[in-house]
Amino acid sequence: MQNALNAALADRLALIALGHVEREYPNKPGHVLAGPADARTPADLHPVFFGSYDWHSCVHGYWMLARLLRRFPAMEAASAIRALFERRITPEAVAGEVAYLAAPGARGFERPYGWGWLLALAAELARHDAPWAATLxxxxxxxxxxxxxxxxxxxxxxxxxxxxxTAFGLLMAADFMVADLSLLRGTARRWYGADRACPAWGEPSGDDFLSPALIEAALMARLLPPGEFAPWFDAFLPEIAAGEPATLFTPATVSDRTDGKIAHLDGLNLSRAWCWRRLAAALHPEDPRRAPMLAAAERHLAAGLPHVAGHYMGEHWLASFAVLAMEG
Known part of the structure; x- marks a missing residue:
C-alpha cells in the first residue's frame, strides 16, 4: 500500500495517544450509578484507563502504543511509552479495574467492544519482553x-x-482466547453461518465506524478454516469482482469532524481499509477479487488517514484504527 506504517508515522501516532491516554477530561463514562457513593471521578473509577474521553478509547490507545513499540522499538516515543506502561499498568491499578467489574451495574460494561479491545491489548502485551501482560x-x-x-x-x-x-468484539478477542476457539467459532457459525448475498444497502449509516458486512466477513476469515471460509465468502459477497455492493467500495463523506458521531465516519474509512486488506489476504494470491479489494482498501485509507488528528472528537481514538488499517 502507498500509505504504509513507518517509524516517522509511528512516532506521530504515538505522540497523539500519549497526549490523551492520561487526559482525564472531557470524559464520557459508561458508568451506572446505584447511589450517591457511585458519583466518582474517572480516575477513581478506572485507575488505568481513565483518559481518552472514554474507557474503550483509552484501552485501544494503550493497544496502539504497545503495537507501535513492538514494531518500532527504537522510535523517539519508545521511552515515553515504556514509562507510561510502568507508571500505569501496576498490580494495584489493575486490581482497581477488576474491582469495578464486580459491581452489579457493571455486568454489561463495555460489552462487547471494550471487552474485545482489552483482550487485544492483553494479546499484544504478551508479545513484549516485559511484565505488563502478566500484570494485566x-x-x-x-x-x-x-x-x-x-x-x-x-x-x-x-x-x-x-x-x-458482536462480530468486532469476537474478532478482537480471538488472539487472546485461543483456548476458547471452539466457543468463538461455534458462535460465529451460529450467528452468521447462513448469511447469503449481503446487500449492504444500509451502509453507511450516519454514525458508523464499522462496516457490518465487512467486519462480519473479517471475523469469519479469522475463525473459519480456509476450506469453510471460501464458500461462505463466495455466497456472502458474491459480486465482489464486479465492485458490488458499490457502497462498500466507496469511502464515506465526513461533513463535520467536530461532531463526535459524524466523525465516526473517518473511523469507518479506516476500518474498511483494515477489513478489505484482511479479506484480500484470506484469498488465493491469483484470485481476481484481490485487486479491487486492495484498491478499495487504499482509497479508504487515503480518505481517513489525514484526519487522525485535528479535533478531539476524532483525535482521542482514530489513530488506533489507522494502525489497524496499515497493519492489516
Missing part, C-alpha cells in the same frame, strides 16, 4: 470469562456499525 492478566481473564458466560446466552448477533457490533 487478572483483568484480561475477567473479560475473557465474560465472553464465556455471555456468548451461550446471546441468541442473536448485533449487526450495527458501532460499539455493540
Amino acid at each position: 492478566s487478572p483483568l484480561a481473564e475477567s473479560f475473557a470469562q465474560r465472553f464465556r458466560d455471555f456468548l451461550p446466552l446471546a441468541t442473536y448477533p448485533v449487526r450495527v456499525g458501532a460499539h455493540p457490533n
